[in-house]
Amino acid sequence: MAGSLPAAPVPINRLAEPLLKKLSASLDRAAPSRGWRDLAQLAGSQGRVKLSSRELEQCSLQVLEPEGSPSWSLLQLMGERGCTVLELTELLQTLEHTEALQCLNPPSIKVVVEPESQAVLSGRMVKLSCWAAGCPLLHYQWFKEEKAIPHGNFPELVLNQVSADDAGFYICRVNSDYSYEFSHWAQLDVCDIQGACHGNCLDLPERKIHICIHPQSQNLLVGEKLILQCGAIGIPLPQYQWYRNGSPLTNGDKKVYMVSCMDTEHQGTYWCHVYNDQDNQESKKIKVIIGGKSIAVECSEEDVNDFEMSDLEEQSTERQFAIDKVALLMGNMNYYNHPKLKAPLVDVYELTNLLRQLDFKVVSLLDLTEPEMRNAVNEFLLLLDKGVYGLLYYAGHGYENYGNSFMVPIDAPNPYRAANCLCVQNILKLMQEKDTGLNVFLLDMCRKRNEYDNTVLILDALKVTANIVFGYATCQGAEAFEIQQSGLANGIFVKFLKERLLEDKKITVLLDGVAEDMGRCHLTKGKQALEIRSSLSEKRALTDPIQQTVTSVESLARNLQWAKAHELPESMCLQFTCGVQIQLGFAAEFSNVLIVYTRIVKKPPEITVCKAYVTDFPLDLDVDPKEANKGTPEETGSYLLSKDLPKHCLYTRISSLQKLKEDLTFTVCLHYEYAGVDDVVDERKVVNIGKPLIAKLRIHQGYRKKSCFQNSFMPNGPGFAPPPGAVEAGYCPPHHNHQPHSYAGFPQASPAHPGSLQPARCHCSTTPNRLVAWPATWSYPSSSSQSNIPVETTDELESDFSGSLRLSHQQ
Incomplete structure (x- = not known):
């Protein structure tokens, strides 16, 4: 190198x-x-x-x-x-x-002392060493993943009182005036379990292995999930191998061993062998029992005899009803640090219109940050109550780790982890606590494994209420695709879902039909398939009527919250001194996207030229001056309301209303000229329209740190700290093009560890009937020869599907 x-x-x-x-x-x-x-x-x-x-x-x-x-x-x-x-x-x-x-021909540089991978306790001092020979004057620079470490210009890098944030991969670059050399990658794993060693780790020999986290015995039922964890410290970095009944387990070479669906064959004695080239230790041996104690319901023979088939038939034909129906639809497209998406715009809009036909109270939101997503969900939870039907749809980037799904906000860092995202299972638990009659979660996102995330969620079990329905747009470990049509995009999932959403069928039967439709789509066969999970034992459908017996306080609160999120400013007519009248109107494209349109409705005959436009919007809002005051809604980026808006107006699209902190004020400017006079006259009026739509709910205010949505983490969970990105160091600047980057001075021969974690939701483009994966931009180190970190791809599909439809895939 x-x-x-x-x-x-x-x-x-x-x-x-x-x-x-x-x-x-x-x-x-x-x-x-x-x-x-x-x-x-x-x-x-x-x-x-x-x-x-x-x-x-x-x-x-x-x-x-x-x-x-x-x-x-x-x-x-x-x-x-x-x-x-x-x-x-x-x-x-x-x-x-x-x-x-x-x-x-300057002498070559040779690294004679390589930095060593190690696992340590938080709070300890860590020293990484890199010594080189070959030139009298050498310069050192340490990097953590892709970033240079400030003041890391010495052969020894000393980290005082390390924490979980210091975990990751480190490398040192050594250079003279004419050549350079990189050290090997060194992985630092930080064990951050409070009191895990009970003070005994402090006196351990430096190179000995000590197990800080031992697996725990478990008593599970068939079909439940098993998660065993083992954590150790030591130099060099400890390796792991899990055993059951004395035999090594396949794929048991990580800290965490998991079986997603337990059966009787999985029970037995488990332990973990932890080792490096200096030492080896074994964890405690624990028992995993399948079956547990049987639970029976006591009843008399008379009770059994009374339970006749006629009762079952009567129950199966009885129509269910909802106390109320509420839905939250979130679509994230314009990510700060990740590939942008297209389909959520159309998907959220079309599902909003369909659900309103089913009498759902719908809040539809685009492009939310983490606190905004959490607060939007909090407002949604306020709408729920006993017997209410709750539906939550999300389209955007996402991932799934160990059975838990995570929705990625637009401000998530790269790479993102569970702490930056919203856990679906946490939200579902809070929905169930409201005693809802039906909980429907529709997730239109990728479900690839995120090995940048080294945490394990500790979640309380969901209540056995038999009212949960999951509709995953794709299977575990797979991506989701979009369809492109006339400049607008549909997700494959919503393309088929919207055709059936109004059917008067049990929700699981409806989704089964969607799955069958998707299965017949030749473009995504073998790439995307709908997965349905349900604990629904009653015949509940989205078409069930709303039946309110008593107007409760909760019902009134729901109606008030819904009204707040959908209140539009009243149309107004502005009278200017010169006699010109301008009509100002408003329309809602989404709950956080407002369309403002202006039209001159009266002009004195002596005025020959007259133009009006709106300007001076608050900086909080997303208003591009270049796309404001356009002759058609499409020019502003509003493709969905075009046919519903009045003609011959100037249109301005205002996004991100959830960020509005004060009343929405703007200026209406009027430019006009009198006949025979060359001078242009200006008049201005400041308009205050209050807090329109979602702005009334003030979801821009950050959630408290200890929110009910905060995830519970088990530090140093599955996998290891995130592998490094591209070290931005070397003698030539990177060439930014559509090919893998090439940085002079970067260690190209590091162990293979593919790509950047951005698989989330996918869309397609213009290459006929093929699936193409870009090679990883960089090679990253890995603790094992094989890595299953998802590779950033750009999968391309195109077809004559539905006439002019094209598929496109997101990186």
Whole structure:
């Protein structure tokens, strides 16, 4: 990985200026028979470069200049005549000019002490060492993943009182003036379990393994999930191997061992063998029992006899009803640090209209940050009550770890972890606590594993209420796709869901039909399939009627919250001094997207030219001046309301209303000219329309740190700390194009650990009927030879599906 001078035939004058100066100084002070004149004579005699007497004299006269150098002039002339570095090297070898040759071929750098991977307790001091030899003057720079460490310019990197944030991969770059070398990657794993070692770890020999987290015995039922965890500290980094009944387990080489669906064959004695090349230890042996105690319902023979089939038939035909129906639809598209999406715009809009036909109170929101998503869910929970039907739809980036699904806000960092996202299972638990009659979660996102996330969620079990229905747009470990049509995008899931959503069928039967429709789509067969999970034992449908027996306080609160989120400003007519009247109207595209349209409705005849526009919107809002005051809604980015808005107006689209902190005020500007007068006259009016739509709920206010949505984490859970990205260090800047980046000076031979974690939801593009994965931009280190970190891809599909439809996939 060392950098050195190029071996290609490069002209002398292409050498770096510092190197040319050093080479010239060496030739200027050389002993007789090895100076610049001898070099010129030898080059001429061998036919390389012939210089005239006048040119040699000009070189010689350089000694009269304050900083002149005859050798510099000679080398410049030789380079201009096509003399290469390789030819110059051969000439210097003939002259036996050792000093000059060393300038062209500096000694290589060799790292003699590599940094060592290790696992330590939080709060301890960690020292990583990298020592190199080969040049008298060496420079060091440490990196944590892709970022240079401030003041990390010494052979030893000392980290005082490390925490979980310090976990990750480290590398050191050593360079001289002309070459560089990278150390090996070193992984630092930080065990952050409070009191896990009971104070016994402090006196351990430095290179001994000590197990801080032991697995716990479990008593499970068939079908439940098993999660066993083991955590250890030691130098070098400990490795793990799980055993059951004395036999090593396949895929049991991580800290966490999981079985997603337990059966009787999985019960037995489990333990973990922890080892490195210095030591090895075994965890406590624990029992995993399948079956547990049987639970029976006591009843008499008479009770059994009374329970006849006629009762069952009557129950199966009885129509269910909802106390109320509420839905929250969230679509994230414009991510700060991740690929943007298209389909959530259309998907959320179309589902909103369909659910309103089913009498759902719908709040539809686009592009939410983490606190905004949490507060939106909190407002949604306020709408729930006993017997209410609650539906939550999410489209955007996402992932799934160990059976828990995570929705990714638009401000999530890269890479993101559970703490940056919303856990679906946590929200579902809070929905169940409201005693809802039906909980429907529709997740239109990818469900790939996120190994950047080294935490395990500890969640309380859901209540056995038999009212949960999950509709996953794709299977576990797979991606979701979008359809592109006339500039607008639909997700594959919603494309088929919207065709059936109004059917009067049990929700699980309806989703089964959607799954069958998706299965017949040749574009995504083998790539995406709907997965349905349900604990629904009653025949409940989205079409069930609303039946309120008593108007409760909760019902009134629901109606009030819904009204707040959908209250539009009243249309107004503005009268200007010159006699011009302007109509100002408003429409809601989403609960946080407002369309403002203006039209001149009256103009005195003496005014020949008259134009009006709106401006000066609060900085909190997303209003692009270049896309405001347009002649069509499409020009503003509003493709969905075009047919419903009045014609011959100027339109402005205002997004992100959830960020509005004060009343929404803006200025209406009027420019006009009188007949025969060249001067343009301006009039302005400031308009205050209060807090429209979702702004009334003030969900921009950040949630308290200890929110009911905060995830419970088990530190140092599955996998290891995130692998590094591209080290932004080297001698050439990166070339940004559509190919894998190439950074000069980056260790290309590091162990394979693919790509950046951004698989989330997917869309397609223009290559017919194919699925293409870009290669990983960088090679990352891994603790094992095989890695299952998802690779960032750009999958492309196209077809004549539904006429002009095209599929496109998100990176």
